Amino acid sequence: MTGALQRVLGFDYGTRQIGVAVxxxxxxxxxxxxxxxxxxxxxxxxxIAALLREWRPDALVVGLPLNMDGTPSDMSARAEKFARRLQGRFGLPVHCIDERLSTFEAKQTLRDSGRRQHGSYRDNPVDSLAAVLLLETWLGGQTKET
Known part of the structure; x- marks a missing residue:
């Protein structure tokens, strides 16, 4: 990435929900x-097309759910397929990033902030917050490279 301001959308892929962050x-x-x-x-x-039209990102980032030892998880292949489909459909650069513990960290962040409401995960999803965490990790790596 160049030093110019660039907008990026991040996706925390899941089989029932996909969190999105900008x-x-x-x-x-x-x-x-x-x-x-x-x-x-x-x-x-x-x-997704509507989000891309609204935010006009220069690139997309997809979280890659690896096992704790760094090996691919059962979901890794599905997340990679989602990333390939994003690139194929929309023609934007797509980057995958290790997202180990992003959902766990997102839940902990909500608990620590007191924003977590009572009820189930379905009632209080954290996928978009997990997308924030993985996207900020990726963005942090980009600033170190420039």
Whole structure:
């Protein structure tokens, strides 16, 4: 990436929900956008297209769920396929990043902030916050490279 301000969308891929965040390279910060519903890992591609039209990102980042030892998990192949489909459908650069513990960290962040409401995970999804964490990790790596 060049030193110019660039907007990036990050995706925390899941089979039922996909968290989305937006970030930019100038500050290496990100903000949660929303959770997209998915059916067996397949999103509503028009919803993604609408987000891309609205935010006009220069690149996309997809979290790659690896096992703790760094080996691919059962979900890794599905996340990589999602990343390839994003690139194929929208023609933007897509980067995958190790997302180990991002959902765990997102849940902990909500608990620590007191924002976590009572109820189930389904009632209080953390996927967009997990997308923020993985996107900020990726953005932080970009600022070190420039």
């Amino acid at each position: 970030g930019q390279t100038l500050t290496a910060s990100a903000s949660p956008l929303r959770e997209l519903r998915a059916r067996d890992g397949i999103p509503d591609w028009e919803e």
